[in-house]
Amino acid sequence: MDSAVFLKNCTPTDAVPWDAGRIRNRFRNSWIGSGVDAREATAKFGAELRYHRRRAGLSQEALAARLRISQGQISKLELALRKPPRDLCGALDRVLAQQGHFIDLHDRLFEPRRGADEWFLSYLDLEPRASVIRSWDLALVPGLFQTEEYARLIFTGGLVKRHEIEDRVNARLARQEILEREDCPEVYALIDEGVLYRPIGGPAVMLGQLKRLVEANRHPAVCLQVVPYGAQTTTGLTSGFVMVQLPDGTAYVSVESAGASTLSSDHELIQQSVARLDRLRTEALNRIQSTNLIEEGIK
Secondary structure (H helix, E strand, C coil): CCHHHHHCCCCCCCCCCCCHHHHHHHCCCCCCCCCCCHHHHHHHHHHHHHHHHHHCCCCHHHHHHHHCCCHHHHHHHHCCCCCCCHHHHHHHHHHCCCCCHHHHHHHHHHCCCCCCCHHHHHHHHHHHHCCEEEEEECCCCCHHHCCHHHHHHHHCCCCCCHHHHHHHHHHHHHHHHHHHCCCCCEEEEEEECHHHHCCCCCHHHHHHHHHHHHHHCCCCCEEEEEECCCCCCCCCCCCCEEEEECCCCCEEEEEEECCEEEEECCHHHHHHHHHHHHHHHHHCCCHHHHHHHHHHHHC
């Protein structure tokens, strides 16, 4: 389906400019697992390696000999000229007696998605390449619009191991950076009205989350619409889903059901999902009405 159809009635006449700079500054100092630039990540790792090598009283040559690699490889790591292999990090922990420090550092810098379900890793590979993202959520705020506090509470619900929670939260926040790109995808999100009233974390957390939704709907590439309680359609009551369209027109859909999700490029399933979105949108409030409803919850 042409994305222009989704844009119809989705452009507010009194939109307030999207403040991308303010969003970016929120996470500038949170390098662990938060979509940090690859050069920053390798520089951080190199600095840690240099510090612990010198603390152990080892030259680059001596450390390289113990690891059975070349001195040049150590030099490139410390100069941030290469990404460290994970198996080498395990060897560094043993030689420098760091008890897992370098493995942990590697995973937080280079693999914030580590521990995620396999299907979701595939989706995360697609999302940054998308030209259009369309979604329907009947229980929770879409991940692209979640606040840090809201996301953390979602992950503390028992589905994620305790030691993985912060990495998951930071990875979710990092996903939101695609909305800051000049070539950011068009995002058309439909949410059930109940999402606005489910008290995740209590009034304070929900107040911040509702403000974030209002802010998101000011983004020129975002159209967030609420399907109200009074909607007559039963479409979408069994599961949420998200569709991703790539620049070449290839589309994928991820359907959530019974706590599990599947990612597919099946043409029939995609057409069914488009039809479901169409039916939901006929019952949804338009962009301005949706923003007004969300603002009522803030007052």
